[in-house]
Amino acid sequence: MIVRSLLSGAAFAALTLIAPAAVAQSQPYERMGPQQDWTVDVGVGALYSQDSNGDTGGKANVVPYIAANWRDRIYFSPFEGLGWNVVSTDTFRAGLQLRPRFSPDDIEGLTLDRPDFGAGAAVYAYQRLPGNIVVGGRVSRDVTDVSEGTEYHASIGHQRVTPIGALNVSAYVRGGDRKLADAYYGVSPAEALANGIPAYAPDGGLQGAGATAMLITPLSPRWAAGGLLGYERRLGDIADSPVSQNDDSWRVGAFVVRRFGG
Template sequence: MSGMLRSRLAKTFTRIARSAVAVAALAGGTAAVRAADMPTPAAAPVFTQVDQNIWVVTLTANIKAQPRYPGASDYTAIGFPSVSIRKLGEPERFSTPDEGLSFALYETSTFRIGPTVRYISGRYYGDDRRHLFGFRDAGFALEPGVFGEFTPVDWLRVRAEIRHGTIGHHGVVGSVGADFIQPFDRWRFSIGPRFNFGDGAFARRYFGVLPIEALLNGRVTAFRPDSFTSAGVLGAVTYTFDERWAVTGYAGYNRIIGSSADSPLVRRPFGSPDQFVFGAKIDYSFTMPALF
């Protein structure tokens, strides 16, 4: 009986295996037919000629609404220009509106590293005379540093920056973010998480309250944060009209967390831990002979 049972089980297993192979072959054929029938999204128009002696220069006009100062609950609009250069024929590198002005000293198809700099808006008494009475100004800052980017696949980019403040503060700050990228015809969508951090020098400059400030203001208590952290997300959509013109709209959100979140400056009515940004930019590209 045991030999007959083994024989029957072997025959049954053989039938099941043959059926599974047939089903897999049918499914594979059907998937191939469907894939062949699906339209392939057309790529956005770009400069296609390859010439190392020609540059593609992109001029960008930016406008965005952001908190009036770090931790503020009211918003202001700012506009500023930017420029980027690449050699004709080189693919345009993905970038996001919230990253610093950067230049790659070393790059491959998957990795880039180089210097970067960011501008941080300051906090001034004139921004809110009613709530900021008695507070010292925390001036705007430039934050030079270095960045690194890793793009393991076309649809994912990871970027990190480490910077040191000048003028407004002298702390160490940094950011880490990832972007999931999806192009479709002339459109490109991206979204990803953000994490920002700063040391005690940065946190005390923009979120600390000195005893004399608390005494003069009369509505806050002294506060000394030991660090700054925030976490959030940024999403953007770009439409490319042709190889010269493109427009981008974006929106982002960051939540101040950790030590700085307990500052009186990010509580009502002085401010808010919820920090939003909304913006748009227009790109215009043209070619010119390389200068070096």
């Protein structure tokens, strides 16, 4: 393979070990190396987000990174939470997840009751098409009484090996019910009176569309570095919320990770 010839043997080994798990363990992209019985990835990353979940401004965080996988059946990652591939074939995966939902940042100048950290129970299914394109989606429901809402998410993605590492790009749309929209973008009458903004009760429906890109670059047989970039445009009723005057959000990050496994 031409791309493989541009990488050192050690670098290609690191790529085949680390890249698939770092991108998505629920999605059946073409395998880049032999399956291991178990793996644990440990590292650290830096993340900058701009106007995520409303007009929250820019915020930078240093965050730990840990991911684990057992025979492509049971897995954990910061992106997908705890998951189980109930059905796992070469081109199709379907299963269950317990996904984290992080608390949104406060909005400067406003005193609002923003949701706490929560989690959702999700079901998903993804199919690989020719060209290493994966399509599918998931439906999740809050199980921590944070919103009691339901969210749906559909995506199409592509993964390839480049001269500097594994690149995954995807586009998606997401939506949810009224409870989910109200928890994150609603304004109660009491909050409206206290902050001098209109009360707002959004309905359910389409809530956003966006794209993400992630690049995993091998450093050695057990070490790799990665970068990610994401953009989303808020849509529907949540775009009309008084806490979302700017409907564009960005996220950029970088991380370094070390793999353990056998």
